[in-house]
Amino acid sequence: MAKMNMIAALNSALAHQLEKDPNVVIFGEDVGYFGGVFRVTAGLQEQYGPHRVFDSPLAEGGIAAIAMGMGLNGLRPVAEIQFADYIFPAYDQIVNEIAKLRHRSGGEFSTPVTFRTPAGGGIKGGHHHSQSPEAQFTHTPGLKVVYCSNPRNAKGLLTSAIECNDPVIFFEPKRCYRGPFYGDPHHVPTWNDHPEGEVPEEYYAIPLEEANIVREGNACTVIAWGAMVHVSEQAIKNSGVDCELIDLQTLVPWDRDTVVNSVKKTGRCVIVHEAPKTSGFGAEMSASIQERCFYHLEAPIERVTGWDTPFPHTTEWDYLPSPSRIAEAIHRTQEE
């Protein structure tokens, strides 16, 4: 075990993959010599060579396209999209090409690409360094969508994402790179004192499709992913309600059994995400949960989300779900 922040943990996962599989190549904007604007690929080019870890031209559409081509010709590309907000020039390549290649070719071709991309708010990034566009990918058959939340699951989930033979969009909550985020911008803890900052140095994988029960409870199920896991944890503490907190980890395919079992037990549910409410992944979950748990529900399912507006700059704390908004939702589920 070692103390690692999320950056070090992701870097460790990438290093293990480069070591283990000679067909793994890593590329993207600034990922080579410099090691990435968030330093996730730091030192990897020096260690594994510029043919395996390299800087690409500034064209997300081109990055996605060469990833598709490399993947169908035997490599296992891990491409970084510097900010999830910049993934849209690659959207056609991801949604129409990479996601559909296996199906459209009758299984003759497939491409095991992983896109890593920092997502979410909390760094004063304004419209275009803060979005959390997971729902734009969960709506595309053929893609798996993963959202890590801490150093330990970041390493284990990234390992599984790269080893997966399907294309994976891997979201990294950039606000949590250096420490958990409890919804108070003036309190900046590090991963040093957090149990999930204890990360095995050796290789390990956390299976996709499995949610993590962060905290067991009986009065309400709170479901979150990314940075919102920690904000929800704080909200639960503040609320004084005995909540069960589920970190979804993988959004497609999501771990419905764990969620449904929990909601059947608690009879109440709050879903938290940063992305806008309308057509957010919370809507899909809410619908699925009521289909399965209708007769167990004691209160309407609550959603606490970003607003249906562009992401703001200086007022981001009023945009992101806060511990108080989440706690209010938890309390509403407890009303008779």
Place this chain on the structure above:
Amino acid sequence: MTERSTVTTSPYTIGVAPFRPGDEPTFGGKFVEQPGDLNRPNPATCTTEETAPHARGLIRVLTDDGEAKGEWDPKLDPATLIQGLEYMMRLRIFDDRMIKMQRTGKLSFYMRSFGEEAVAIAQTMALEEQDWIFPSYRQPGAQFVRGRDMVSMICHCIGNTEDNVRGRQMPVHYTWKEGRFISISSPVGTQFSQAVGVAMASAYKGDDEVCISWLGDGTSAQGDYHYALNFASTFKPPVILNVVNNQWAISTHVSLATGGRTFAERGLAYDIPSFRVDGNDFLALYSVTKWARERSTAGLGPTHIEVYTYRAGAHSSSDDPSAYRPGNEFETWPGGDPVQRLREHLVKIGEWDEKKDKALADKIDTEVMAAYKEACEFGDLASGPYPPASTIFTEVYETVPWHVQEQREELGK
């Protein structure tokens, strides 16, 4: 090159197609550029700058009276030439039969390669069997060169039980891994930048492979074209990038699609050797492609080629060109008919005659009909059988995830 016509209307310029229905088309008779005008630089030492005249001119080998001339003459043996003619005739006869099938409701849709038969066939013949083909929908002919069974091709076009892509794609969107023919996609141009990645993987693995890809003059407006050139220029993988300038993108004439100079010249700015070649000249196409492969084999990476040709047929079975261009425009195209030109060359060198030609055409026609009938045994469009509905749910992922499995069970098939 043909001057671009425009009409200037305030506040901006709108391109004008040279001829519209009712006009008498004339492209000025013959090409000004002649075989022998341009040298063949050494692919192992050539700089991009040396190809500038080739990007502005037009590489030709076959003269207007069917002789092969100049440094670009690949000096192919007669058997290879006859093989090329056979593939082109096969493609044309196959296309004609398939469009008839479409017209009588036996296929949902079709796209012919009419007038562009030489493109995929000559270029694929110039490559090695391990090389990757990353086509657009106008290069199915490459499959004939690689030996794909026509029954399998027709089963795909019908979408029946033997369609190797299980009725998931429209006709002509072939996939054939055994022939290293990568899956065709409808969004135009996406394959161009992907081909650069395929070639990078070949280079990474140290395999002696190149990847060839094509897109059209209209598609060269897409970002993927420019991504491909810039990534190819940056990483220099073994890739051959062709712009098939066939004058028309459905109804959009090339004059309306770009204000630039020749398509080939765009490659010069990316420091990629660039050639403009008569796309109806089998020998010139073969030769330029061979040059590109030699270039890649020498470790020098990409070549950019403008294939200057004319889309003789409709864009697809859903298109009616009589609404936007004169019906006889193709007949006046200075490049002529690619099949006829190779045929005339073979006659000129004493290797072909009318009798042989008719015998070959009859043989192919019989084979195509037989293949069609055999394909229909696996299901026809009107009455099936089609692939089982369960194939909707398979191969979306490597294994079927729970939510897709549940939906399959909901369908109950």
